[in-house]
Amino acid sequence: MALDTPILMKRIPQGNVANRQTVWYDGYVATGGYAALDKAIAMEPSKIIDEMKASELRGRGGAGFPAGMKWSFLPPPDGGHRFLAVNADESEPATFKDQLLINTDPHMMIEGIAICMKACHLDTAYVYIRGEYHHHRVTLEKAVQEAWDNGIFGEKSRMGQINGRTPRLFVQRGAGAYICGEETALLESLEGKRGWPRNKPPFPAVSGAFARPTVINNVETLATVPAIIENGAAWFKTHGVARPEGVPPQVPASYGTKLYGISGPVNNPGVFEDHLGIKLSALIGQHGKGMRAGKQFKAAFHGGISMGVLGTDQYDAVLDFDIGKRCGVLGLGTACVTVIPQDVSMVAMARNCARFYSHESCGQCTPCREGSNWAYKLLSRIEAGEGTTADLDLLSELAGSMGSMPGSTICGLADGTSWAIRTILQKFWNEFEDKVAKPRFVGLALR
């Protein structure tokens, strides 16, 4: 089932990137923009949340938590501030989908922000955009200014007062730290501190930014909101994968469309929108226009490196939120695919991942701080042909014992480390064995 009418890329030409221009306020309104906000303003806030819950929209930032549910966790207003933090940190390797929305159709996300603020009684919103997105930030700041000037935010907001205050939206510039994409690290950074993830509970819904109730959503999640409010949850659920037979309604499904990124040696790399549940092979074949001449598919990181790797025999993997169970990976992640060709060594890929995590670990938890660097050293040695079989065993043990799921770390960065390295080891064990297979004499000792 091909996607006939895009939702997120409604105003963005697919294909040739050179044709893309930013849709500013006037262009956005002329093509039906901010109609969903007007509809939301006329609705009871609780009804907006009900609609979002009914749509079963799951977060597009990586964890896939149902957005409507998240919105409903906030305590009732008590007179103090309530915040929305928009996660535009997008630093997961190989992920470059949010930048497309920010750069070409920023008002869709801004409309989603306004609707979320209305629904959850949030008076102030911050878009936390990663420091390296320079021209994107300039575009976003201009679009935000337009939204203030046109009565979306500010004294003359068409939403009136929210939570007893003037609704406001600001752009927060990050400063180069992957970990600030983790929601509580993002909040710390917003408060002007180092991006150190917090222990949970308390969860941000209760005590988030500046110790006040806070909603945190990804850019793409919020950009999907206007279409749901305008057309209804039932319409939204005609996209994506239907709930499998016999699965109870409280188990979230994979409805809707998704932005997919493709990078690596394909003929047409870029960001594309399609139904959730597209096959990896179809994504590479139809959108990516196939592998480049002379390149053969070996593996793929399907959702950023933190979700783990898909093996050569998983070329037909179905990309939806249930991919974890089916394919032995952590989850769907960001759905931005890096294609790895036959001529690239998986040992080199594992080493690259380990270097990434050792560089980006915030250093609070010993297994993450020491483990990632240790893994990097082991993998550097193995890649240089100096490794031993004992190194491989040690690496497996190391990668298997870190993460917030075994309960040894504060945040999920260590789970990413674990899944990336562990799945590469599992699925490409031969390549590692080949690297360490030759016993050699060093001095008199057999290594």
Add this chain to the structure above:
Amino acid sequence: MAWITQKSSAPNDLGRRAVPYLAPATKDRFERDFIPRYPTRRGALIQVLHAIQDEVGWLPMQAMEEVAQFIGITPSQVVDTATFYEEFFFKPRGKYTLWVCQSVSCEIMGSTALQGKISEKLGIHHGETTPDGKFTLMHVECIGACGGAPCALCNHKLHENLSSDNVDAILDSLP
């Protein structure tokens, strides 16, 4: 960034200048543009540091002391926050900072050769600055332009689909 901080505090030039980095007009601007956005003054810290670095090129100790006073926190709190982030520099850097990506998509598409080529051409490695003060080279993790891998930022400008062949022309064209 993060915990692997090169202890740049040790060789830091604590030289002072008579002219403050935060002139009264600058303070007024921060007071108007950044402070009202947050319920605490410290919330504005990172935006203030960016504004100063955009102007000065790096963050001198004296500037961070002045920021501490302006925000109403201690200088060590400012340093604590600032040193966490990779984008902040605590010593002068080149006119152009090259941020060359080395994460998975870029490595697959040839960033290792690209980095080698740049180092050879400029005679510097990661974290170093050319003697003429023109270039500072940073090897960095994913900069979010993977469709155009290998990619790099030159100051605020993004360059995509780089190769050992076209990087020469780009570097040579910079004034």
